[in-house]
Amino acid sequence: MxxxxxxxxxxxxxxxxxxxxxxxxxxxxxxxxxxxxxxxxxxxxxxxxxxxxxxxxxxxxxxxxxxxxxxxxxxxxxxxxxxxxxxxxxxxxxxxxxxxxxxxxxxxxxxxxxxxxxxxxxxxxxxxxxxxxxxxxxxxxxxxxxxxxxxxxxxxxxxxxxxxxxxxxxxANLSGVADILSANVPAEVADAAASARDKLMEIAAETEDELTEKFLKDGTLSEDEIARGARTAMAKRAxxxxxxxxxxxxxxxxxxxxxxxxxFPSPLDRPMKDVDGKAIDPSPNAPFVGFVWKTVNDPFVGPVAFVYVAGGTLNAELDVTNAAKGQKEHIVSLLNLAGKKSAVVDKATAGDIVALAKLKATALGEALCQTGTQVTFAPFVFPNPVAWSAVTAKTQGDDDKIGTALHRVAEEDPTIHVERNADTHEMVLAAMGDLHIAVAVERMHSRNHVEVTLSTPKVPYKETVTARGEGHYKHKKQTGGRGQYGEVYMFIEPKAPSEVEWFASKTVGGSIPGNFLPAIHKGFAMAMERGCVAGFPVVNVKAVVYDGSFHDVDSSEIAFKIAGSRAFRDGMSKARPVLLEPIMTVRISVPDHFMGDVSGDLSHKRGRIVSMETDEGMQVIVAEIPQSDIFHYCAELRSMTGGRASFEATFARYDVVPSNVAQKIIASAVHVKDSDEE
Ligand SMILES: Nc1nc2c(ncn2[C@@H]2O[C@H](COP(=O)(O)OP(=O)(O)OP(=O)(O)O)[C@@H](O)[C@H]2O)c(=O)[nH]1
Ligand SMILES: [Mg+2]
Missing domain, CATH: 3.40.50.300 (P-loop containing nucleotide triphosphate hydrolases)
Structure with a gap:
């Protein structure tokens, strides 16, 4: 009770x-x-x-x-x-x-x-x-x-x-601690206690006019007055x-x-506020309003929501609704927690935290209210991930399970993000550090029995061209019966950002019948999936077919698709193709005396410092670095600065890889020869 x-x-x-x-x-x-x-x-x-x-x-x-x-x-x-x-x-x-x-x-x-x-x-x-x-x-x-x-x-x-x-x-000798307000403070700390008491009295006196006047007049405050003023002062951070x-x-x-x-303030002194800054009535007679500050997936119980009671009285019979989703929730029981131990309680009021199992619709950050009351709380703001790892199943059969297991882990920890990279086809786990990733993996193992291997994510390089290149291919095959014929002349050039369409036809005089243009379009598109530099997708190019030839009997869709694809590769190879890499903007907060180390390391990483400023005693370096250097930057930065620096990273853009670096990427990329002959 x-x-x-x-x-x-x-x-x-x-x-x-x-x-x-x-x-x-x-x-x-x-x-x-x-x-x-x-x-x-x-x-x-x-x-x-x-x-x-x-x-x-x-x-x-x-x-x-x-x-x-x-x-x-x-x-x-x-x-x-x-x-x-x-x-x-x-x-x-x-x-x-x-x-x-x-x-x-x-x-x-x-x-x-x-x-x-x-x-x-x-x-x-x-x-x-x-x-x-x-x-x-x-x-x-x-x-x-x-x-x-x-x-x-x-x-x-x-x-x-x-x-x-x-x-x-x-x-002395930790024989005890003395309360500065006690009537009989031991002599050894009497001076220190007196000066702390004076300070406390001053702070208390400043909280109310009445106390200020009293303090100025009498030079002192009663114990009750100190208590009253000091509590107000603490709530106000004074x-x-x-x-x-x-x-x-x-x-x-x-x-x-x-x-x-x-x-310390009680919930009456410092009621919780809704998204508009309006205080929730903390009294037990007010309508019940709760806030889900945490959720877990308990391996035995299933989903559990930890609800902070902002006001009103919650009991198992109360008619409650998830305010955001408008869905009623059935409360089985209220559990009061003390770590591993829990006890069923009959009610909860402001300031209490109770665990509610088996809620159907309620997720982290949402409000649970007495039906008829509508409250919305400001959303949580979490830092962006700073460490990334690709995750693969140790055993092949577990591939499917990985998705579910990762999803489970991410569900109860909003600082874990899971995404399948559409370019590299990898499952990437993004989190707040290497230990965070390691713990997520341990949880996947213990709860979902999936064992995974971690690796540095692949960089989704891309390719483009920097000049105009002419491409030509004549596909001609005579094998017994009906042959294959199609010839394509095209050019490729950098696409202006304002242009939407990457494909165009400027053929004249029926050199290629219109009905084969879609096949050429397909051929180009196929070639774009794997560029001629190192087999990465081709972006930001304009490909124009402007001439060609056909054969009444032997020309076919497949023939023009092959001709298109090869002509594209021919054109691209002559259009000064380059590799592109994702560049990240990093905002690093670093104490003064580590500035040299951190900026030196950035230049070693092909980083470019964009700006430097001071923010609340820390130096803030804004820099751009290649994504290939970001995956382990968290660990590097922490070891460089004893954990005193932190950073945030956001994707900036794709940029050309310098040729000396490109050579290495090309050498290590699995060069897939075009396999467009179907
Ligand atoms: N001698 C001594 N050891 C302490 C004291 N407080 C904690 N420790 C020891 O320090 C170690 C870490 O203590 P924890 O209580 O786990 O520290 P924590 O702040 O909870 O750490 P995190 O959970 O990692 O944030 C344990 O081995 C404790 O026994 C203390 O007052 N005196
Ligand atoms: Mg601890």
Whole structure:
């Protein structure tokens, strides 16, 4: 029976660099609050949070998950229901954090005191900023050697400013943590606590005129006033409370939970907004509105939708409709999750996340509403893929299964894209990094029993001409009975972009009867499928038949098709044919001190730098590079910059391959001789 009021609900995500201790915090809370009867550990595979096979194997979080925890009572007597969203720190799974950020009421940025601010920390921070999410910082790893809370604190304050105020101060030898607002702060941290309290009071005073006046008049605020002002400040991102824990010692957990209850916004403070920016009424009496922030294909249960309740009350009897599709959905049961464990609940209200199985029509990002209510949420915005791999079945018979398996994987992960390349006929898996691709392959294996081989995708080269070339072929065969005859004169030239039609006939005086023109058209088209440079498709040419001859008896469609095709090849070979390659525009964000390495590497790749600019402390290089260099660029760029640079790539255009490079491509292309004799 759920008996928490919405005002006591705190919903927040854990984000930060991989290995900073997010999942360890969740496991420690699960144990401390009695959900798990032992302390789970990511390192030894016993984590109750990182419980998926892939997560155990890679010892890292791969899938964002929610944990609903209700501490029976906090020391202060406050009531609290926490819904924690644990997200992966790896860049490859950044899509998961993007999904969680849509429904989180706040972000707890986890910072490992030993490592300091890392790439993943900064990425999380940027996400919170983009989503205007209230932020708290949690410093972990204080039990590790050579760490200091003060050092970590000053790094955080230096990077993110004075809105970052410590709410707790660890004591010497980690014997405990002191609450800065406590009446009897130990002497060793008394000065630091006083200065943090002053800062907090100032921030709180700035949130309301009434508090400002009171503060100016009396020079102080009561504990209640600080609490009121500071909560408003956190919701507005004017306060970023800092906590510290040493999970292996169970230190700081109680104070962290108190802090969550005290400072974090409830769904009433920060209701979810629809696509037009209109707030959803979060009260339990309002019409039910839910948002599908995540979906999975459970191997046993089938499709499961994770629904965040934005407002109203959901129960299994409620008449609900998928707002986007206008289709009614039947709710079997509501499951509250705590990682691996789940429990059926009778209702869910704002801030809750419930798993709903077997919904028929509802997909990621859609709204589920009480029938009669219509709400649309803004669509998710995910980064474009940065790593690509061609996928083939290890066993021939599995070719068909691959499509289904890939589709399944992509269905629950919107940052995975699958496409069959029409030019190279390859199945290409596009994702956020090599680990992402590897995990997708593992899932295909474990769920669909398909084993695949990965390879670098083929580049869809094309061919064209750069001059006018004359082509001629006379097809004449006399074999016993009826012969074959057809003669074609044509020319080929670059096609102007404004021209639509690539084929034309300028024959005069009946040199070729009109009824053979379609056959010549077919012959040209056939020759265009495999150009004369290296057998790639021919594009952007104009082919004109202007003369020829025929024979009353021996001329036939097939004869003119062959003559057309060979004349085309003849003409093309004389029209200075070239290879074309796809060029990508890449937008690379890179810290200053890696600029030299990154731009040097670009020129090594035949890259052309288009522009350079500064964007929020990062250098942004816009460059064009051949597609052949893009497939592994993600891994290269990460290793060049320790993961500090990122990029986005979009197709720009096809361009001529320089002749020295073309030689190599021609040499390695399987040169298919024309096989137009049928
Ligand atoms: N000594 C010490 N070790 C910690 C602490 N927090 C986490 N660890 C260890 O660091 C490793 C990584 O911790 P995780 O909790 O999996 O890190 P995470 O932030 O969830 O990492 P991702 O899921 O990859 O993003 C584990 O082996 C933990 O046992 C801490 O406070 N102190
Ligand atoms: Mg984790």
């Amino acid at each position: 759920k008996d928490t009021n919405v005002v006591d609900v705190r919903n927040f995500m854990l984000a930060g660099h991989s290995g900073s201790g997010k999942t360890t915090l969740v496991d420690t809370l699960l144990f401390t609050l009695g959900v798990n009867d032992r302390q789970g550990s990511v390192a030894n595979g016993s984590s109750m949070a990182d419980y998926l096979d892939e997560e155990k194997k890679h010892k890292t979080t791969i899938s964002a998950k929610s944990f609903t925890l209700t501490p029976s009572k906090l020391a202060s007597g406050r009531k609290l229901q926490m819904t924690i969203l644990d997200t992966p720190g790896f860049a490859d799974f950044a899509g998961q954090a993007i999904q969680a950020a849509r429904v989180a009421g706040a972000m707890v940025v986890v910072v490992d005191a030993h490592a300091g601010l890392q790439v993943g920390t900064l990425r999380s921070w940027a996400l919170a900023e983009k989503m205007a999410l209230p932020v708290a910082v949690l410093i972990t790893g204080l039990d590790r050697e050579n760490t200091s809370f003060e050092k970590a604190l000053s790094a955080v304050q230096k990077a993110w400013g004075n809105a970052c105020v410590p709410m707790v101060l660890p004591l 306060l970023m409370p800092i906590f510290a824990i040493a999970a292996p010692k169970g230190l700081g957990l109680t104070e962290f939970m108190e802090g969550v209850a005290r400072w």
